[in-house]
Amino acid sequence: MDQRYATNPEQLPGMDTAELRERYLLPEIFVPGRITLTYTHHDRIVLGGAAPADGPLTLDAPDELRAEYFLANRELGIVNVGAAGTVTVDGTGYQLPTGACLYVGRGSEQVVFDGAGAQFYLFSAPAHTSFPTVLTLPGQGNRLELGDQLTSNARTLNQYIHLNGVRSCQIVMGVTELHPGSMWNTMPAHTHDRRTECYLYFDLPEDARIIHLLGTPAETRHLVVADRQAIISPSWSIHSGVGTSAYSFVWAMAGENQEFTDMDPAPPTALR
Numbered sequence: 001m002d003q004r005y006a007t008n009p010e011q012l013p014g015m016d017t018a019e020l021r022e023r024y025l026l027p028e029i030f031v032p033g034r035i036t037l038t039y040t041h042h043d044r045i046v047l048g049g050a051a052p053a054d055g056p057l058t059l060d061a062p063d064e065l066r067a068e069y070f071l072a073n074r075e076l077g078i079v080n081v082g083a084a085g086t087v088t089v090d091g092t093g094y095q096l097p098t099g100a101c102l103y104v105g106r107g108s109e110q111v112v113f114d115g116a117g118a119q120f121y122l123f124s125a126p127a128h129t130s131f132p133t134v135l136t137l138p139g140q141g142n143r144l145e146l147g148d149q150l151t152s153n154a155r156t157l158n159q160y161i162h163l164n165g166v167r168s169c170q171i172v173m174g175v176t177e178l179h180p181g182s183m184w185n186t187m188p189a190h191t192h193d194r195r196t197e198c199y200l201y202f203d204l205p206e207d208a209r210i211i212h213l214l215g216t217p218a219e220t221r222h223l224v225v226a227d228r229q230a231i232i233s234p235s236w237s238i239h240s241g242v243g244t245s246a247y248s249f250v251w252a253m254a255g256e257n258q259e260f261t262d263m264d265p266a267p268p269t270a271l272r
């Protein structure tokens with residue numbers, strides 16, 4: 001498993017493009033026939049992808065977890081950004097069409113992914129107790145309409161795993177879809193010092209890119225991100241981006257609390 005140790009904001013000014021990408025960008029999440037996993041020490045999140053091709057893929061516990069099975073001490077959020085597929089949890093099969101979200105609680109011993117062309121994005125965090133495994137179909141989450149066409153940030157935010165929906169210990173997860181003609185996500189930007197957040201950008205044309213902003217509001221940097229690449233946003237960092245085309249992204253957080261509105265605004269005038 002790829003390991004990324006935690007960083008602090010004082011390190012940022014000394015990083016060149018290559019180091020920024022090594023630390024905060026996950027360039028290859030979906031490899032046909034494989035499960036890829038990255039362990040970030042920011043809030044001990046494990047993120048990655050399962051892309052079944054020729055047969056089912058089983059989620060094993062990497063040595064780094066020192067656990068008998070992957071979810072012995074963790075919970076897992078899954079969003080399928082590929083073709084329809086199946087996730088089987090301890091013998092119960094869940095059909096995930098494109099865009100569906102499955103929460104899998106701590107203590108589930110066997111998780112198996114199947115369906116050629118499915119792309120299951122995985123986001124896992126330590127869990128202190130077990131909540132039930134729940135499937136949410138696309139569109140069944142809590143929808144928030146944000147932004148405005150006039151500021152190129154009209155978007156629909158779907159909350160799937162959250163305090164008023166599917167319950168979890170730490171994970172808060174959903175999907176935001178930019179409306180056609182809108183390119184900005186999460187602008188005005190924010191930080192939330194109590195949670196780490198990760199984005200998986202998807203549905204971006206192959207020749208388009210997203211300029212993803214990170215850093216403290218007073219010291220920003222950027223990553224140029226392609227379709228189906230993910231970013232890690234430490235608690236001290238803003239996370240916002242502008243695409244050269246419309247796109248969607250899975251956002252997911254873990255940390256001290258699950259209050260979606262616990263954010264510190266970083267308006268455009270505060271950014272440097």
Ligand SMILES: O=C(O)C(=O)C[C@H](O)C(=O)CO
Pocket residue numbers: 146155157176185186187192197239251253263
């Ligand atoms: O479009 C947005 O705005 C988002 O999707 C924001 C994320 O959900 C987020 O950053 C939550 O903290």
Ligand SMILES: [Zn+2]
Pocket residue numbers: 190191192197239
């Ligand atoms: Zn955020």
